[in-house]
Structures are given as structure tokens and as C-alpha cells.
Amino acid sequence: MTQRNIFVVGLNEFNRQRLQQLRGASEYRFHGVIDPAEVYDTEVFPIEDMVRRADDTLKAFGEPIDAIIGYMDFPVSTMLPILCNRFGTRTTSLESLLRCEHKYWSRLTQREVIGNYIPRFTAFDPFDEQALSKIGEAGLYFPFFVKPIKSSGSRLGFRIDSPEDFQLATTRLREDIGLISEPFNYVLEQASLPEEVRAVDGGYCMAEEIIGGWQCTVEGYVFEGEVVSYGIVDSIRYPQVLSFFYYRYPSLLPEAIQARMLDLTQTVMAHIGYDNAAFNIEFFWDEVQNRVWLLEINTRISQSHCDLFAKVDGVSHQQVTVDLALGQRPDMPHREGDFAVAAKFFYRVFFVDATVTRVPSEREIETLQQDFPGTYIALQVEAGQRLSALPEQDSYSFALAYVWMGADTAEALENNYAQLAERLTFEFTDIIG
Incomplete structure (x- = not known):
């Protein structure tokens, strides 16, 4: 053959x-x-x-x-x-992809069918000296969140609690937004866009009402018009900060909340016209108000989740991407893996900056992986490296290592990671706290 x-x-x-x-x-x-x-x-x-x-x-x-x-x-x-x-x-199609990835166009499209499940929002130009007052005129008041129209990872996302916060955020945005806005504008030029969207190019930002709660990601795909969701992954943050601590699969959300998220996923992806490709949608469940919020739509599988699906379901969900591209219904197994639950942990430090002087040796990493079967550790830094030079970091911390682990229960998973983390030894000089 x-x-x-x-x-x-x-x-x-x-x-x-x-x-x-x-x-x-x-x-x-x-x-x-x-x-x-x-x-x-x-x-x-x-x-x-x-x-x-x-x-x-x-x-x-x-x-x-x-x-x-x-x-x-x-x-x-x-x-x-x-x-x-x-x-x-x-x-x-490029247009259906941009209805997900262009954050302003995506919110406009979502509002047409699931308006009660998205925050208030407006677009603004970070170079406009009157931007803050225009955000207020749009009905958004402190606190709110700002981020570029198109970003990568959690870069250039800021919580704004005061005019001083907004000034600091726009200073950073003005310095760095061009890294993505210029190439993103090239992509926009290849697409057929509504005028209200074309006027808001990659140099713009979004201001959104603060939403939060239990965060998770619905992984899914559309095959010949049929929207299919095949797994929900929980996103757990470090206490009191925006940085991710770990991703856990399968989700421990109440079944009724998971069902509501799947219904919203079906509605919005069908409305967008997305087809023959994978996606994931990030949601919040506000437990106090029992309210579900749609955070954002990504036009791909989450690469961070590949090992989680392999550990729990038996194969990486790259299976979905490959099958769809070949024009065949994805052959994704369910609960055929070696573990009942799996996670990707982010080993972080919360410095403003520092120089790395020591990282765990290859022998130390191999020993840890042997002591915790099924574990894979990927260092993200090297000795001599300045933390501020690391790409793709959030605005509040630096990820020194990624750790993928599996276990029989969520409790065992957390305990195993805590033991492993105590044995991961990094050292620093020139620390700015």
C-alpha cells in the first residue's frame, strides 16, 4: 500500500x-x-x-x-x-478560522447566538491617549482585563484595577504588540472581512469584563458539519495569581455543567461555520453564580493536552488533527490508556527577573522519571539564562519546567507532583523579586 x-x-x-x-x-x-x-x-x-x-x-x-x-x-x-x-x-476556511482567532470578530460572532455567556467587551487602540475614557464610555469599569486582538499564549494579558495599571499595560503593549500585529495583519489581508472587523486590525486590543471561576477546555472537532466534543480538561491556577499550575484530564466539573458547556460548544461552532478541523474552547464556571462563561476559541488541539489524552484515552489527540486532514472521521479511543487521570504541571517561579545558575541534571531527571512511572519532565531553561529572555511567558511568572504525570486518582496525582517538585533543584543569582 x-x-x-x-x-x-x-x-x-x-x-x-x-x-x-x-x-x-x-x-x-x-x-x-x-x-x-x-x-x-x-x-x-x-x-x-x-x-x-x-x-x-x-x-x-x-x-x-x-x-x-x-x-x-x-x-x-x-x-x-x-x-x-x-x-x-x-x-x-480562513474566514471561519479568523472568526475564532480575531478576538473582536469572535466576540461579535459569539454574541449573535450565546450573548448571555460572554463578558461585556470593546476594542481599543493602545496608542490612543483617550483609550481609557472610551473604554468607560463602552460600559466597562475597573476592574477589567486587556489583551491584544491576537496574541500567543498568555502574553500581553493584564488585569486592570486602576488608571496606573492601564498606563503600565499600554506601555508594554505599545512596545511589544507589533511582534504579532504585523504578521497577523498579513493574514487578515488574505481574508474577506466585514468592514467593522477590517477596521480593527492586529494593532488593536480588547478590554473585557472580568470573568472567572473554575476554568476548563473543551477539546473538539467539526467533521463535515458535525460538531463533536471528545474531552474536557481542567485548568488549575496557582492561588491568587493568573499563572497556570496544571492541566488535568478528565475534568472533575459537575456533569450538568459539562453538559451545558458541550451545548454551547455545539451552538457556537456550528454558527461560525468552522469545518473539517480541530478546535478547543476555554470556559469558566462561576460556582457562586452557577454561571458559565466562554473565554476564547482556539483553532487547534492543545499541544499541552497531547500526553494527557495518551495517558488516559490511549493515544494523543493529534489523532484528530491527522484524521480530519485526510478527510476521515477521527478514530479517537476513549479510556484505553494506562492511567485514570493525568496532568501537565508547570513548575514556576514568581520573580520579576533572575539569572539561572543551576538546573536539574540529566541523571536527576531520569531518576525522577523512573521513580514516578509514566512521568516526563521537560526543562524550559538552561544555566546562565536570564528569565526575562524566555519567550511565551505570562505576565506574572516564569515556567522553568513542564511535568506530565499520570495516576489512579486526582489526589494521588497532586501528591506525586508535590513529592517530585521538592526534588527539582534550580538555583539563581541577581534575583529581582
Whole structure:
């Protein structure tokens, strides 16, 4: 049987190994397009040049191209519809993707069908000296949250409690927003946009009413118009801060709340017209008011959740991405993994800045992984590195390591991580607290 050729934007060796464990993988050949260093651990996205070079690579391939996939946020997610359209492979349209990824357009679209489940919002220009007063005129008052129209991870997101907070946030936004706004505007130029959306380009930001509660992510896909959700992952934050502590699968939310989130997912994704691609939607459940909020829609699987699905269900949910790109209904197993519950933990420090002088050795990492079966530890820093130089960090902390673990119960999972974390030894100098 002839193997099918699947091109992966930003394919690295770690994910090649994951992909080769998928169902049907013996029938596929995975090829990288665009060096992974250009899409991992970087804040510079020359997307026009990346699309051109990817186009050249694909045109030079002498065999059929059966699928072009990715499983990362910007710029990979927005490159896929452009490349797939050029080479006749399957994914959702660029416009339907942008109705999810352009945060203002997404909120306008959500408001049309699930207006009671989204916060009040308005767009603003961070370079406008009157921006704060215009936000007030739109009915938003302290506290509120600001973030770019398009961002990557949790970068440049700020809680605003005072005019001083807003001044500090807009200073940062003015300095750094161009890193994503310029390449995102290139993507917007490729799409057919309503005038009210085209006027709010990548240089704009969103101000939104503060929402919160128990946070989770619905992972799903649309196959030939059918919206399917296959798992809910809890997102647990460190106490009193916005930084994530760990992601846990499966969710421990009440069944009725999970059902409500699945209904909202069905409604909004069908309305958007998203099709033949994976997505995930982040929600909050406000336990006090028993109210569900939709936070945002992402046009991809969450790469952070790959190992969680493999541990609990038996295969990474990259299975969904590959199957959809090949035009087949995803062959995703359920509860066939080695563990009842799994998590990705973020080992963090809450410094303003510091220089790393010591990280755990390879032998220390191997010992910990052996002592806690099923565990994988990925260091994110090196000795000599300045924390402020790390890409893709939130505004309040630095992630030094990612730790994936599985267990029989949620309680055992937390206990195991606590024991492991005590043995992860990092050292620093020049600490700014």
C-alpha cells in the first residue's frame, strides 16, 4: 500500500515520535515544513516569508501531498488555511478560522447566538491617549482585563484595577504588540472581512469584563458539519495569581455543567461555520453564580493536552488533527490508556527577573522519571539564562519546567507532583523579586 504524505508545519522530533504512535501511522509518512525553531520558543514571526518558503517546499515535493497539518497557535494555525487552499488539502476556511482567532470578530460572532455567556467587551487602540475614557464610555469599569486582538499564549494579558495599571499595560503593549500585529495583519489581508472587523486590525486590543471561576477546555472537532466534543480538561491556577499550575484530564466539573458547556460548544461552532478541523474552547464556571462563561476559541488541539489524552484515552489527540486532514472521521479511543487521570504541571517561579545558575541534571531527571512511572519532565531553561529572555511567558511568572504525570486518582496525582517538585533543584543569582 502506498503511504500517504502528511506535511507538518514546525515538526520536531518529540512530536514526530508522538505522531508515529497514532492509529494508522504505519500508512503515513510525516514530513516537516518550516524549521521547528521558527515556531517554537520565539517571538518573531515573519509569516509572509514563512508561507512563501513553505509554498516552495511543497511545490518541490515530487509526490502527492495528502495533508498539511499543525497543532500550534500563531503563526502555524493561521498559515494552514492559506497553504491548504493552495494545495487542495482539507481544513476549515480562513474566514471561519479568523472568526475564532480575531478576538473582536469572535466576540461579535459569539454574541449573535450565546450573548448571555460572554463578558461585556470593546476594542481599543493602545496608542490612543483617550483609550481609557472610551473604554468607560463602552460600559466597562475597573476592574477589567486587556489583551491584544491576537496574541500567543498568555502574553500581553493584564488585569486592570486602576488608571496606573492601564498606563503600565499600554506601555508594554505599545512596545511589544507589533511582534504579532504585523504578521497577523498579513493574514487578515488574505481574508474577506466585514468592514467593522477590517477596521480593527492586529494593532488593536480588547478590554473585557472580568470573568472567572473554575476554568476548563473543551477539546473538539467539526467533521463535515458535525460538531463533536471528545474531552474536557481542567485548568488549575496557582492561588491568587493568573499563572497556570496544571492541566488535568478528565475534568472533575459537575456533569450538568459539562453538559451545558458541550451545548454551547455545539451552538457556537456550528454558527461560525468552522469545518473539517480541530478546535478547543476555554470556559469558566462561576460556582457562586452557577454561571458559565466562554473565554476564547482556539483553532487547534492543545499541544499541552497531547500526553494527557495518551495517558488516559490511549493515544494523543493529534489523532484528530491527522484524521480530519485526510478527510476521515477521527478514530479517537476513549479510556484505553494506562492511567485514570493525568496532568501537565508547570513548575514556576514568581520573580520579576533572575539569572539561572543551576538546573536539574540529566541523571536527576531520569531518576525522577523512573521513580514516578509514566512521568516526563521537560526543562524550559538552561544555566546562565536570564528569565526575562524566555519567550511565551505570562505576565506574572516564569515556567522553568513542564511535568506530565499520570495516576489512579486526582489526589494521588497532586501528591506525586508535590513529592517530585521538592526534588527539582534550580538555583539563581541577581534575583529581582
